[in-house]
Every structure is written in structure tokens, then in C-alpha cells.
Amino acid sequence: xxxxKKTLLEIHNLSVAFWMYNGILTQDQLQVISxxxxxxxxxxxxAVAGSSxxxxxxxxxxxxxxxxxxxxxxxxxxxxxxxxxxxxxxRLRGKExxxxxxxxxxxxPLMKVGKQADGHxxxxxxxKRRALFQRLxxxxxxxxxxxxxxxxxxxxxxxxxxxxxxxxxxxxxDEPTPGMSLEQALEALKLFREMADxxxxxxxITHDIDLALAFAxxxxxxxxxxxxxxxxxxxFRMGPAALRHPYxxxxxxxxxxxxxxxxxxxxxxxxxxxxGCLFAPRCSQATKECKEQKPAIRSVRGxxxxxxxxx
Amino acid sequence: MRLEARKLSFRYHRKQPWILNNCNLSVETGSRLxxxxxxxxxxxxxxxxxxxxxxxxxxxVILDGRPLPQKGICPVQLIYxxxxxxxxPRWRLRQVLEDGGQMQEEIFPAFGIQREWLNRFxxxxxxxxxxxxxxxxxxxxxxxxxxxxxxxxxxxxxxQAQIWNKILEEAKNRSMGIIVITHNLALAxxxxxxxxxxxxxEYRDKSS
Numbered sequence: 001x002x003x004x005k006k007t008l009l010e011i012h013n014l015s016v017a018f019w020m021y022n023g024i025l026t027q028d029q030l031q032v033i034s035x036x037x038x039x040x041x042x043x044x045x046x047a048v049a050g051s052s053x054x055x056x057x058x059x060x061x062x063x064x065x066x067x068x069x070x071x072x073x074x075x076x077x078x079x080x081x082x083x084x085x086x087x088x089x090x091r092l093r094g095k096e097x098x099x100x101x102x103x104x105x106x107x108x109p110l111m112k113v114g115k116q117a118d119g120h121x122x123x124x125x126x127x128k129r130r131a132l133f134q135r136l137x138x139x140x141x142x143x144x145x146x147x148x149x150x151x152x153x154x155x156x157x158x159x160x161x162x163x164x165x166x167x168x169x170x171x172x173x174d175e176p177t178p179g180m181s182l183e184q185a186l187e188a189l190k191l192f193r194e195m196a197d198x199x200x201x202x203x204x205i206t207h208d209i210d211l212a213l214a215f216a217x218x219x220x221x222x223x224x225x226x227x228x229x230x231x232x233x234x235x236f237r238m239g240p241a242a243l244r245h246p247y248x249x250x251x252x253x254x255x256x257x258x259x260x261x262x263x264x265x266x267x268x269x270x271x272x273x274x275x276g277c278l279f280a281p282r283c284s285q286a287t288k289e290c291k292e293q294k295p296a297i298r299s300v301r302g303x304x305x306x307x308x309x310x311x
Numbered sequence: 312m313r314l315e316a317r318k319l320s321f322r323y324h325r326k327q328p329w330i331l332n333n334c335n336l337s338v339e340t341g342s343r344l345x346x347x348x349x350x351x352x353x354x355x356x357x358x359x360x361x362x363x364x365x366x367x368x369x370x371x372v373i374l375d376g377r378p379l380p381q382k383g384i385c386p387v388q389l390i391y392x393x394x395x396x397x398x399x400p401r402w403r404l405r406q407v408l409e410d411g412g413q414m415q416e417e418i419f420p421a422f423g424i425q426r427e428w429l430n431r432f433x434x435x436x437x438x439x440x441x442x443x444x445x446x447x448x449x450x451x452x453x454x455x456x457x458x459x460x461x462x463x464x465x466x467x468x469x470x471q472a473q474i475w476n477k478i479l480e481e482a483k484n485r486s487m488g489i490i491v492i493t494h495n496l497a498l499a500x501x502x503x504x505x506x507x508x509x510x511x512x513e514y515r516d517k518s519s
Contacts, residue, residue, distance in 0.1 A: 104396070152350070152392045154351055178465060179464070181350050207468065210497075
């Protein structure tokens with residue numbers, strides 16, 4: 001990829017914290033995302049993988065400006081080189097930046113899904129929507145059903161189609177595939193791939209690393225609210241030897257087909273983050289330096305990694 | 312003990328198509344069965360029927376030679392696909408756990424549950440974190456059968472492996488029977504003794 005290419009979305013040193021009551025009158029800030037970096041170019045699918053509760057969905061909310069009132073956001077977001085502030089976010093979301101939410105509760109329970117996928121666009125994009133439903137293998141009657149009558153996978157596909165109906169340049173897909181069979185998930189991701197090939201971009205938040213590997217261009221690995229590694233998908237396919245960060249290696253080894261071996265311990269709780277490297281307490285190669293200093297993100301072999309000892 | 316589905320059929324209304332038709336299935340305690348089928352083939356409906364949340368239109372669910380008990384905590388516990396829908400949004404998570412039975416704090420480390428989370432509301436935790444509470448709640452109830460409906464898709468692979476290893480360990484200790492609904496064939500082959508394909512209504516060869 002040429003270095004001078006214009007970025008679609010740039011995230012610099014993003015931090016998100018929440019004000020939380022710790023008594024009746026006193027509040028504390030709980031930092032859930034810290035120093036996060038991510039760059040998305042047009043034509044790319046960027047998969048965001050990583051630990052559950054590492055702030056992947058919060059990142060999506062932060063980009064869209066959908067965080068609740070007690071959130072404090074620091075750092076900079078740029079969309080097409082322009083600062084993405086709350087005015088821009090309100091203007092762009094749903095039009096330029098589309099979102100596929102993770103939870104099925106985002107579907108209106110009292111509205112037939114066909115109608116709600118059409119939304120408020122006039123004239124209703126009914127033809128386009130029917131073609132999309134068909135492509136996603138949803139039976140013709142689906143449009144007249146209410147959300148509770150759909151299976152988990154069907155509801156997900158309806159959510160995917162709502163985002164595909166927009167002309168968004170950037171789609172943030174938060175776990176779009178659970179509940180879908182492999183063929184359906186492949187079809188949904190093929191839609192994303194086609195979008196990306198038209199010069200648009202997709203941020204794909206997922207736990208299904210196998211699927212992500214097959215379609216994504218690069219993979220950002222999250223841990224405890226920050227990016228620990230950004231690697232190309234081909235490196236992930238090659239396995240632990242090509243990866244840079246010990247957490248990415250551990251992810252690879254925990255896949256059912258690669259041994260199903262989890263590493264010990266848990267991701268640190270946002271209120272009690274370690275002083276040094278966030279992964280140090282679980283890392284087998286951690287040294288004194290790791291426990292005392294936070295490694296900065298640096299470039300190694302064409303990817304980016306946050307580890308002192310990555311080679 | 313054996314959990315059996317006998318000629319199970321279900322539809323929401325007599326004018327609507329069958330979601331499940333004449334399904335026969337049985338699981339012994341101590342064994343693990345994977346249920347696979349494309350989306351929309353009634354896997355979740357079958358799970359709801361087996362755990363007593365829905366009444367079959369035809370056929371019956373038999374546990375240990377008798378129909379499912381209608382009172383008390385059901386010995387067949389279902390863990391839902393969507394944890395955010397299976398937890399009362401107005402309860403703190405402590406209440407959610409206590410709903411399953413006597414709280415045993417020693418299980419927390421195994422599931423990676425932080426003590427601080429107990430005082431939070433479900434909206435303040437991620438889906439993966441909520442799912443750990445759902446699994447812990449089901450295990451606390453002392454069920455003899457566990458139905459896991461796509462419980463691990465919202466978890467990262469490391470937590471996934473940790474939780475599955477814990478469930479398998481508990482299942483072995485208490486000789487529970489487990490039905491696993493999943494789209495991930497690698498996972499199904501890894502943890503189950505048998506794989507049942509609901510779309511063809513037949514057992515599938517594990518090696519293929």
C-alpha cells in the first residue's frame with residue numbers, strides 16, 4: 001500500500017473514560033480506552049479483534065459520537081483529514097458512516113423489519129432492499145415479520161442490510177456474523193469486500209478470527225483498551241512465528257483448530273490497570289522493564305506493535 | 312439420566328409453517344452433543360422446547376422418563392445466544408447471580424468475574440462479560456443438563472477456550488449432559504462426542 005494514500009479515518013491517542021459514582025457525592029473516572037491508534041484507508045477492511053471488554057464496541061460508539069453523557073473523550077479523530085467533532089458526527093452518521101450494532105435489541109420490536117430497514121429515506125429503497133435480502137439469503141416473507149419472529153442469524157442479516165442500504169463510505173460492523181451459518185457469513189463478508197473494492201472502507205469488529213482472516217486486509221488486535229498490534233491478515237494466517245505481540249500469539253493458539261489452549265489469567269479490570277505494559281501480568285516473557293514502563297507503539301516489520309521485545 | 316425429544320414439532324400458529332417437524336433426539340448425562348444447522352432451521356426453538364420455555368405443538372420432552380417439571384428451577388438450563396436479552400436490565404449483577412442459587416464466590420476467578428462488576432447494571436458491561444454471568448448463573452443452579460446456544464460467539468477466543476474448559480470440567484465433575492448449538496464446526500468437533508445435523512435430522516460423522 002502506498003504511503004501517501006489519503007486516509008479515510010485516523011484515530012490518534014484516543015482515550016475514553018467514564019465518570020462513575022464511588023460514593024453518594026464523589027465521582028471517579030474509569031479509563032476504558034487509552035492511547036488508541038488506528039488508521040483506515042479507503043478500500044480496506046480493517047478487522048478489530050481482541051479480548052472481550054477491551055473497548056472494541058466503545059471505539060465504534062466513540063467514532064459515531066454515541067457515547068453516553070458521562071463519557072470523557074480525549075484525543076483526535078479525523079475523517080477524510082477533517083476533525084471529526086460532535087457536529088460532524090451528527091451530520092455524518094447514518095449517511096457517510098454507517099453502523100451495524102452488535103445487539104439485536106437495536107431493532108424496533110414493534111415494526112416489521114422490511115419497513116424498518118427502509119428507514120426514513122424517500123423514496124423508499126424497497127427494490128434495493130429486496131435485492132439485498134435475497135442476496136443475504138433471507139426468505140421473501142421476512143420483510144413482513146417482526147424482530148421477535150426472526151432467528152438470531154436472520155436478525156443479524158437484517159441489521160447488515162440496513163447499513164448496506166446507505167451510501168456510507170465507512171461501515172462500522174460490530175460483530176455482524178454470530179448466528180449466521182458459514183455460507184451466510186461468507187456472503188455478508190463478500191458484500192463488505194465488494195464495498196471496500198469500490199473504494200469504501202469497513203471496520204469489522206469480530207471474534208471470528210478465521211472469517212476476518214479470509215476477508216480483511218489488516219487486523220488490529222485490542223487488549224485492555226488499546227491496540228497491541230496491527231498486522232496484515234497474511235501474517236496472521238502464517239501463525240505465531242509471523243506475529244509480533246505475545247497476546248496475538250496467544251489468540252492464535254486459543255483457536256479450536258490450533259490447540260484450544262488458553263493462557264492463564266484475565267484481562268486487567270479497567271479500574272486497576274497495571275503500571276507498565278498492560279499484558280505484562282499474563283506474559284511469559286515479561287521482565288522488570290515491562291512491569292514498570294508502558295511500551296509505546298512502534299513499527300516492526302511493516303506492522304505496528306506495543307511491546308519492548310517484539311522483533 | 313436422559314433428556315429426550317420425542318417426535319417434537321413446533322409452529323407458532325396453525326396457519327404458519329412448521330419450524331420443527333418430528334424431531335427425535337436424546338442426550339445422556341455425561342455426554343456432549345453438538346447441534347448444527349444453517350440459520351433459521353429451528354436450533355434455538357429446539358433449545359427453548361427442551362428447556363421448557365416453549366410448549367411443543369406435538370410430541371414431548373422427556374427427562375428421566377417423565378415430562379419436564381413445571382415447578383422450581385428447571386434441571387435443564389438454557390444459556391441464551393444473546394446475554395443482554397437474558398438478564399433483567401434493572402437488576403444489579405449481584406441479584407442476577409443470586410437468582411441462580413447460593414452465590415459461591417470461588418467460581419469468580421474461573422470465569423474472570425471481577426468483584427466490582429457485581430454492583431453494576433447490565434448496561435455497564437460488555438456482551439462477553441455478561442455472558443460469563445449467564446454461564447455462572449446456570450452452573451450455580453446445579454442443573455443436570457446445560458444447553459449452550461451459541462454462547463461463545465461474543466467472546467474472544469482466549470476467554471472462549473477458558474470458559475469452555477471450565478464448563479467441560481464442571482460437566483465432568485457433576486456428570487452433566489451438554490447440548491452445544493454452534494456454527495463453528497471446529498469448536499463442535501473439539502468439545503462434543505456427537506454432532507447432530509438438524510437440517511438433515513441425522514447424526515453426522517465427526518471426522519467429516
